[in-house]
Amino acid sequence: MKFLRLILLSLSTSVLAYTSLSDDFLKLVPSGGDDFDIHNGKLLAPILIPRVSGTAGSLKVQEHFVNFFQKELPKWTIEWHNSTSKTPATGDRDVPFANLIFKREPPWVKQGQSNLLTLVAHYDSKYTPDGFVGATDSAVPCAILMHTARSLDKYLTQMHDEMDALGEGGTVEMDMGVQILLLDGEEAFVSWTDVDSLYGARALAQAWEDTLHPSLSTYRNPLSQITAFVLLDLLGAANPKIPSFFQTTHWAYKNMATIEDRMRKLGLLEATPNSPFLPESSKEPHQFGRGHVEDDHIPFMRRGVPILHLIPTPFPRVWHTMDDDGDHLDLPTVRDWAKIITAFAFEWLDMMEVAPQSQ
Ligand SMILES: *[C@@H]1O[C@H](CO)[C@@H](O)[C@H](O)[C@H]1NC(C)=O
Numbered sequence: 001m002k003f004l005r006l007i008l009l010s011l012s013t014s015v016l017a018y019t020s021l022s023d024d025f026l027k028l029v030p031s032g033g034d035d036f037d038i039h040n041g042k043l044l045a046p047i048l049i050p051r052v053s054g055t056a057g058s059l060k061v062q063e064h065f066v067n068f069f070q071k072e073l074p075k076w077t078i079e080w081h082n083s084t085s086k087t088p089a090t091g092d093r094d095v096p097f098a099n100l101i102f103k104r105e106p107p108w109v110k111q112g113q114s115n116l117l118t119l120v121a122h123y124d125s126k127y128t129p130d131g132f133v134g135a136t137d138s139a140v141p142c143a144i145l146m147h148t149a150r151s152l153d154k155y156l157t158q159m160h161d162e163m164d165a166l167g168e169g170g171t172v173e174m175d176m177g178v179q180i181l182l183l184d185g186e187e188a189f190v191s192w193t194d195v196d197s198l199y200g201a202r203a204l205a206q207a208w209e210d211t212l213h214p215s216l217s218t219y220r221n222p223l224s225q226i227t228a229f230v231l232l233d234l235l236g237a238a239n240p241k242i243p244s245f246f247q248t249t250h251w252a253y254k255n256m257a258t259i260e261d262r263m264r265k266l267g268l269l270e271a272t273p274n275s276p277f278l279p280e281s282s283k284e285p286h287q288f289g290r291g292h293v294e295d296d297h298i299p300f301m302r303r304g305v306p307i308l309h310l311i312p313t314p315f316p317r318v319w320h321t322m323d324d325d326g327d328h329l330d331l332p333t334v335r336d337w338a339k340i341i342t343a344f345a346f347e348w349l350d351m352m353e354v355a356p357q358s359q
């Protein structure tokens with residue numbers, strides 16, 4: 001009980017600091033445009049290849065992510081979290097799993113001081129069927145998070161510079177950062193069980209539980225620095241419907257749904273879905289059941305991390321078939337998601353503080 005109350009307390013702190021983006025700022029949120037082209041789009045096209053953990057395709061997309069951050073976003077730190085495991089499909093061989101952590105914190109924070117909006121997707125693709133690409137699962141979510149990082153970057157720089165100049169810092173609102181986890185080994189090699197799935201996520205959650213920050217740190221370990229674990233999965237098909245799964249993060253779900261609704265009314269979104277992407281804003285407390293979808297959040301949720309799971313229900317029709325490829329994506333929906341997720345991150349990170357002056 002005590003633990004639960006602590007979580008609620010820290011959530012309400014974030015609520016207090018929350019300022020909605022203005023209409024003018026919403027209009028400036030970029031969609032990624034041609035960077036999501038499936039043949040030569042700079043962000044997405046390089047991920048649309050088979051990338052089973054431990055294969056050459058996997059190394060190629062890792063390189064794509066690392067090159068992008070190194071070249072375009074040098075202020076983000078890059079960290080690997082590597083592990084190995086046997087799988088039911090690969091016998092005695094130790095399959096390598098490599099999670100990537102891209103992080104941007106205020107420059108003044110010490111280890112264990114920042115609270116981190118944590119945006120997550122998996123980059124591995126399924127072992128079978130042979131040649132499976134997994135465009136929605138989860139090439140598109142990875143590309144969207146690259147776009148979000150890039151869109152945040154200059155505003156974060158401006159914000160940190162201004163706060164540094166004023167000598168601010170040391171409060172929850174000020175010590176806010178963002179990290180992007182691109183996780184490996186989400187997919188089962190044979191069929192989904194507790195030990196054949198979530199290879200990267202399980203290893204990372206355990207490692208972070210075992211990593212203790214220095215004793216006077218604000219947060220005790222990297223898990224407790226996560227203010228919300230926002231997991232994107234199976235995005236990119238037309239007409240997605242994302243339920244609100246968890247009552248503890250329903251307030252954040254509502255904030256994202258409000259962004260979607262406002263953007264739609266302002267004519268900023270391209271797709272014309274038959275219902276909102278996020279239709280459950282008015283869900284009442286008694287309507288939250290135990291229903292959820294097993295995914296990379298599970299090992300983190302079991303350790304008390306608040307989860308916002310962005311996965312459509314029902315799943316896209318192409319799910320786990322050879323048709324989950326670039327040709328079956330709905331690119332207007334992809335670009336709309338890129339805008340919505342990016343605006344959500346802007347709002348979370350209090351970017352109205354550095355909103356460009358309107359003309
Ligand atoms: C983790 O594995 C990747 C290959 O997947 C490699 O490039 C990287 O150097 C490794 N990092 C560490 C810290 O072991």
Ligand SMILES: [Zn+2]
Pocket residue numbers: 126137187320
């Ligand atoms: Zn999958």
